[in-house]
Amino acid sequence: MPILLLALLPVPPQCTGESARANEAQRQTNADVLRAVFDLVLAPLQQVAREGTVMDCADGKTSLCFRILSAWIADHAEHATLQGIGSKSCPKCEVPCEKLGGNPRRMYDTHDKMLSREKALRHEPAEAASIAEYFQQLGVKIGNNVFSGPDRVSPADLHKLDLLHNIYLGLFKHMMEWVEGFLKKHKQQKAFDDAWKEIPPYPRFSDRKRPMAKSHNGKERRCAISAVVFQPYWHSHC
Amino acid sequence: MRNLGRCISAILAFTLLNPDSSQYPDFKSALKCVTALVDFTLMAQYRSHTPDTLSYMESYLQTFHWTKDIFLEFRTSKATWAQANRQDRELREVMADQRAKEVHHRTVANCRQQADQERVERSDRRADFIRHENHFNFIKMHYMTHFASNVRRFRSISMYSTVIGELAHKDQIKDGSCRSNKNEATLQILSHYGRQHALGIRLQTIEPLSQVEGVIVVEDSGMEMPTVPSHSTPHRVLKACMKNTSMLTELCTVLNIHYSNMIEEILRFIRQTAADDRRLPADPAELGLLPVEGFAQLEIPVPDFQETDRFQIHRARCTGTKPFRNGGSSNDWVWVQTGGEPNYEDLRGSVVARLLALFKIRNILSEAADVHRVALVPILDPINGGRFHIPSGHIRVSNRINGRDMRIVSIGAMIGQAQVIPSGEKQWIVNHRIDLRTFNEINKIILSNYIQ
Numbered sequence: 001m002p003i004l005l006l007a008l009l010p011v012p013p014q015c016t017g018e019s020a021r022a023n024e025a026q027r028q029t030n031a032d033v034l035r036a037v038f039d040l041v042l043a044p045l046q047q048v049a050r051e052g053t054v055m056d057c058a059d060g061k062t063s064l065c066f067r068i069l070s071a072w073i074a075d076h077a078e079h080a081t082l083q084g085i086g087s088k089s090c091p092k093c094e095v096p097c098e099k100l101g102g103n104p105r106r107m108y109d110t111h112d113k114m115l116s117r118e119k120a121l122r123h124e125p126a127e128a129a130s131i132a133e134y135f136q137q138l139g140v141k142i143g144n145n146v147f148s149g150p151d152r153v154s155p156a157d158l159h160k161l162d163l164l165h166n167i168y169l170g171l172f173k174h175m176m177e178w179v180e181g182f183l184k185k186h187k188q189q190k191a192f193d194d195a196w197k198e199i200p201p202y203p204r205f206s207d208r209k210r211p212m213a214k215s216h217n218g219k220e221r222r223c224a225i226s227a228v229v230f231q232p233y234w235h236s237h238c
Numbered sequence: 239m240r241n242l243g244r245c246i247s248a249i250l251a252f253t254l255l256n257p258d259s260s261q262y263p264d265f266k267s268a269l270k271c272v273t274a275l276v277d278f279t280l281m282a283q284y285r286s287h288t289p290d291t292l293s294y295m296e297s298y299l300q301t302f303h304w305t306k307d308i309f310l311e312f313r314t315s316k317a318t319w320a321q322a323n324r325q326d327r328e329l330r331e332v333m334a335d336q337r338a339k340e341v342h343h344r345t346v347a348n349c350r351q352q353a354d355q356e357r358v359e360r361s362d363r364r365a366d367f368i369r370h371e372n373h374f375n376f377i378k379m380h381y382m383t384h385f386a387s388n389v390r391r392f393r394s395i396s397m398y399s400t401v402i403g404e405l406a407h408k409d410q411i412k413d414g415s416c417r418s419n420k421n422e423a424t425l426q427i428l429s430h431y432g433r434q435h436a437l438g439i440r441l442q443t444i445e446p447l448s449q450v451e452g453v454i455v456v457e458d459s460g461m462e463m464p465t466v467p468s469h470s471t472p473h474r475v476l477k478a479c480m481k482n483t484s485m486l487t488e489l490c491t492v493l494n495i496h497y498s499n500m501i502e503e504i505l506r507f508i509r510q511t512a513a514d515d516r517r518l519p520a521d522p523a524e525l526g527l528l529p530v531e532g533f534a535q536l537e538i539p540v541p542d543f544q545e546t547d548r549f550q551i552h553r554a555r556c557t558g559t560k561p562f563r564n565g566g567s568s569n570d571w572v573w574v575q576t577g578g579e580p581n582y583e584d585l586r587g588s589v590v591a592r593l594l595a596l597f598k599i600r601n602i603l604s605e606a607a608d609v610h611r612v613a614l615v616p617i618l619d620p621i622n623g624g625r626f627h628i629p630s631g632h633i634r635v636s637n638r639i640n641g642r643d644m645r646i647v648s649i650g651a652m653i654g655q656a657q658v659i660p661s662g663e664k665q666w667i668v669n670h671r672i673d674l675r676t677f678n679e680i681n682k683i684i685l686s687n688y689i690q
Contacts, residue, residue, distance in 0.1 A: 003402070005410045005431045008424055071392070073403050076377055090380055101374025103303035104383060160398035161381055161388045167279050170378035172243055175275060179250065181312030182268055186261060192253040195659065199249070200571060202657045202672055203552050205241055 007041050009034070031084065031144045038082075038146035045069070049151040069150065072158040075165040083155055084144025091159040094138050111140070111156040243280075245657070247273045248669035251632050252661045264308060271305035273631045274298045280677050282385055285394050285544040292386045299382055306374060313372040321371070322364050329360055472539040472549055474649050476596055476611060480558075483532030483597065486525065492532060493558035493595050495614065499644060500595075501525060503614060507646035516608045518601050528603070533596040534560075536613070538572075540654040543674035552655040556593035556613075569593050571656040573676075574615060574647055588679075590635050590656045590668060591615035596649070611649045618643075618658075618666065633680065637664040 012030035015023040045067060052064045072082070079091045088097040093108040135141075147155040183189040199205075250272055254265040278298040281291055314322075333356050344352075389395060414427035483489040486504075490497045501522050508518050519525060534557050539549040555568040562568035574591045595614035600607055618635035621627070627634050635658065637643065654675075658666035670680035 003406065003410070003431075003435065005406075005414075005428055008411070008427065071398055073398055073400055075400060076381075088375075088377060090377065090384075092384055095380055098373075098375055100377055100380040103300060107383070107387065157391075160392065161385055161395055162398060162400045163279070163282060163395060164400050164404070166378050166381045167282070168243070171275065171382070172279075174376075174378075175246075175272065175309075176242065178309035178312045179246070179268075179272065182264075182309060183253070186254075186264070188253050192249060195249045195252050196245075199245055199659065200657055201568070202655055203550055205244065205657075205672070 007037070009037060031141075034081070035144070035146050039149060042069075042150045046150055049153075066152060069147070069153045069158065071160045072147075073160060073162070075162065079159050082146050083159075084141040084146075086139035086141070089139025092156050096137070097139065111138075112154075243276055244672050245659075245669055247276045247671055248632060248657075248659050248667050251667055252659050255661055267305045267308040269631055271302055271308055274301035274305065276671055277677075277681075278302060278382070278385075280671060280674060282389075282395050283674060285396060287389050287394070292389060295389075296386050299385075302382075310372050310374070311369065313374060314368050315371075318368060318371045322367050325367060326360055326364050329363065330356075333360075472551070474539065474611075474652065475537040476533040476535070476598060476649065477537060478534035480532035480534055484529060486528070486530050486599075489530050489532045489595065489597055495595060500614065503644050503646045504599075504612075507612065516601070516604065516606060518599065518610060519603055524603060529600050531598050533598070534558075536593070536596050536649055536652065538652050538654055540675065543678060554593055554652070554655050556596045558595070571658050572615070573653045573656045574617065574645075575651045575653050576617070576645075576647070588653065589617045589620070590658055590666070591617040591645070591647075594644075612646050613649055613652065615645055615647060616643045617645055621665070633668045633670065634661065635666050635668055 010033060012033065013026065015026050017023065048067050052066045054062050055065045057063050072079070074082070076091075077087070079085075080087050080089070083091050085091055086097075088100065089095075090100075090108075091111070093110050095104075095108045145155055147153050147158060180189065183192050247269070250269055254261075254269055257265040275298075278295055281295045281298065284291055337352070385395065392398070410431040411427060414430035415423055417430055418426035480489075480492060483492055486500060487497055489495075490500050504518070504525060505520060505522070508520050511517055518528070534555060536554045536556070538552040538554060540552050542548040542550060554570040554572050555562060556570065557568045559567050569592050571590055571592055573588050576587055576589055593613055593615060597613075598609050598611045600609050617638065619638045621634040621636050624633055626632070656676075657669040657672045659669055661667045668680070670676050
């Protein structure tokens, strides 16, 4: 898979903590800078996305192709920054934060930038407060989505699920805390640790000599510390 | 954490194997919840899916949601603890005020009784508050509901792994920064990886082109391309030759195996093989004279799950009584394919066995002087016909009680390493979630048994 390093994103300064207003101003400046950088990075794609470009196909013919930004591979915190959503909001759908742990019978509505724009335009200026409140309930910060500008980009589809951050560093970490609590309650922790240390060898299976409670520290945890790396996936749409 | 997911359900099954009557429902729910989450994760790693695998994923997710409340009491956040402590403090003060307002005199026993009642009430209120405040509302829990629809729309989850992005911090940025002269390093970092990557791709292209035989010239470009793919299936290889094992008697001495048992098993093995000139002699005296070579390791190539040209090498060790790497002896567990065994219908002929001896024996009495590469293994019987043990969520195996358990098998019958976890006397839990291939194979069996 070809990977091309296009740009290094700026690291924004931390909030000073002097006052709430200063922090808010700093946050807004950071969001504006990020958005300006992305406008710059994505600018060469705008024309191709609008007018298309003629490309050679494998069958020997040429086709008019329109490039679609189809995926943005990043963890949840990075998506929350880039898409201007709250940390407890889903980049894909409009699930309320108090329903995140449920098992919904039907999927929630998908974030749709066109619909959102229409909703915002339909409201009178007098209702600006209410529309801001409406988006705030959905965990969306208006105007902070760096992907809302370019054509042929659906921000909700850019987010892709990931086993490393969602499962291994996310759910499994939580699950281990639950299991540890459960074992402690039933006084089975020592038996569990002893069994863990006695697991027979297996290919690509290591790190069994420490108790389970200490086994998920170190290298794998360090993987969680990440910064934003520009690494788009492109699909060619003929 | 990846290792954790592969073995936690089996270890938990072992740990929670013997609950008392009051613990049984809790243990069962906890095990079911963890197992469902691990199964969901394993199935999410499939590189290709069918409608069936997606429906299994959804059913695992539902099972997880139905059973996850068993862990709700362990979902207390720091803020909830702090609030519970504050409420408890306030309640204690209110109770103390009420006690102070009471004018009539009470005995010491009465005071103690009231203090106990207050403590119980406070504890109950605190527990109620914590139970009410605890929740599973965090974003990674919600993401699980999108997995199946994500596969339907965008195909395999593993295609979009952030592992590549995480590795890019080192390959693209740190390495580039190290090799720059630190003077306006940004542009140097940006150009470094592109250059390295282009050179790497070029080298990979040159490598197959440099093979002279079996190449074709691509029209108009002058480039040569190989006509046949260079992939080949690796073979099983015996390694780590043991000293002083040139005869069967010596091999038995080194491995501490009874010679008569070994001869008996070899004779059985000979009777099962086709009667041709390659067959070993059926006379024990002649067998004892044949040259033998003992080994401590067998390399078994196991194809990667849903891959055709990639293999994992399982290195199954068999050191007999000798220590391995300053530890105890290492006699690994393996899956053995035994054709036509009625006991193993439910496991489709695959059985778990432990490697006791690995050797090759040369038939110098025949003209061809064929070499037979074989292993001595005690095989384990599946309990309950290899059916799923509902409380533990795993298949269990045990030592064979009736009949012979030792067997000589060709190394070609070894299909990979197995992982079993001891659970009681001469019983083991088979950890079929250790890799995707084993999980898929055993899961098919479990699901077909359910359908029957």
